[in-house]
Amino acid sequence: MKYSRHAKILELIEKEVIETQEEIAEKLKEMGFDVTQATVSRDIKELRLIKVMMKDGRYKYAPFMPTENMISNKLLTIFAESYVSSDYANNIVVVKSLPGMAQACASAIDSLKWTEVVGTIAGDDTIMIICRAEKIAEEMVNRFSKMAK
Numbered sequence: 001m002k003y004s005r006h007a008k009i010l011e012l013i014e015k016e017v018i019e020t021q022e023e024i025a026e027k028l029k030e031m032g033f034d035v036t037q038a039t040v041s042r043d044i045k046e047l048r049l050i051k052v053m054m055k056d057g058r059y060k061y062a063p064f065m066p067t068e069n070m071i072s073n074k075l076l077t078i079f080a081e082s083y084v085s086s087d088y089a090n091n092i093v094v095v096k097s098l099p100g101m102a103q104a105c106a107s108a109i110d111s112l113k114w115t116e117v118v119g120t121i122a123g124d125d126t127i128m129i130i131c132r133a134e135k136i137a138e139e140m141v142n143r144f145s146k147m148a149k
Contacts, residue, residue: 084097106120
């Protein structure tokens with residue numbers, strides 16, 4: 001029963017925009033599954049679902065895609081160790097890094113494959129990131145601060 005429920009959850013989030021656990025529970029009940037919000041919460045953890053931002057700024061559930069290799073994880077460690085600060089203006093984020101580390105930090109950002117990032121440009125100790133919207137840029141500055149901790 002659990003595995004068929006998991007399969008249905010994955011099918012749901014692939015075909016529809018699902019923003020909340022309650023929506024998942026409601027859809028599963030419509031399909032004949034007897035579930036509670038607590039069950040759905042456990043399923044989300046077991047399936048390693050994450051919330052990703054859509055182009056309109058809302059979040060939806062999506063499967064976590066583990067990095068294909070260890071390089072991405074190493075790049076994220078390099079990012080955390082070389083990050084100095086970040087700020088934004090409109091839809092542009094500027095990240096300051098330790099001298100000589102901006103290109104490695106930009107590579108780490110690129111490896112995340114965030115759809116809300118249009119592109120990155122790196123110099124010696126500065127990265128310019130173009131985001132799709134100002135709201136995204138603001139959220140990205142907060143993400144970078146958390147990643148560096």
